[in-house]
Amino acid sequence: MALSLLNCPPKPAKWIPDNVWLNINAVSQIHAFESLVDQVMSNDKRWRRWYDKEAPEEEVFPFNYDVDLSPFERLILIRTWCPDRVVRQAKKYISETLGYAFAEENLLDxxxxxxxxxxxxxxxxxxxxxxxxxxxxxxxxxxxxx
Incomplete structure (x- = not known):
């Protein structure tokens, strides 16, 4: 069954884009994010403060996700909330896991x-x-x- 807004709980706030709400519901199937829907529904203002930051991927996640998530799970959370920030976070993930040399932006020889x-x-x-x-x-x- 495809995920659609009809299969999800109603969005707790209008500021949450539809695609983000679908992403939140989808990743809630992953153990690390199983309480994400409930957390957003019970405290969307806390998530909005984080979401509205200039570079949310550089900020502390709400609900101690910074402490609890692996670097790959951080990438998933950024992809969930901020699809436009994925490239930057992916470079950070590659740098942290494989080393800076693999994330360098250099001209291809x-x-x-x-x-x-x-x-x-x-x-x-x-x-x-x-x-x-x-x-x-x-x-x-x-x-x-x-």
């Missing part, structure tokens, strides 16, 4: 990347909005005749 790859080690690019390396890849392929 495709020739070096290609030289380091093999048929068994594919090249993977994680792109942000607006990033499109297609032209660079096509130029390299043409130059290397691959």
């Amino acid at each position: 495709l020739e070096e990347t290609y030289a380091d790859s093999t048929a068994k080690t594919p090249i993977m690019n994680l792109l942000t909005v607006g990033a499109d390396p297609t032209l660079l890849i096509e130029r390299l392929a043409k130059r290397l005749q691959v």
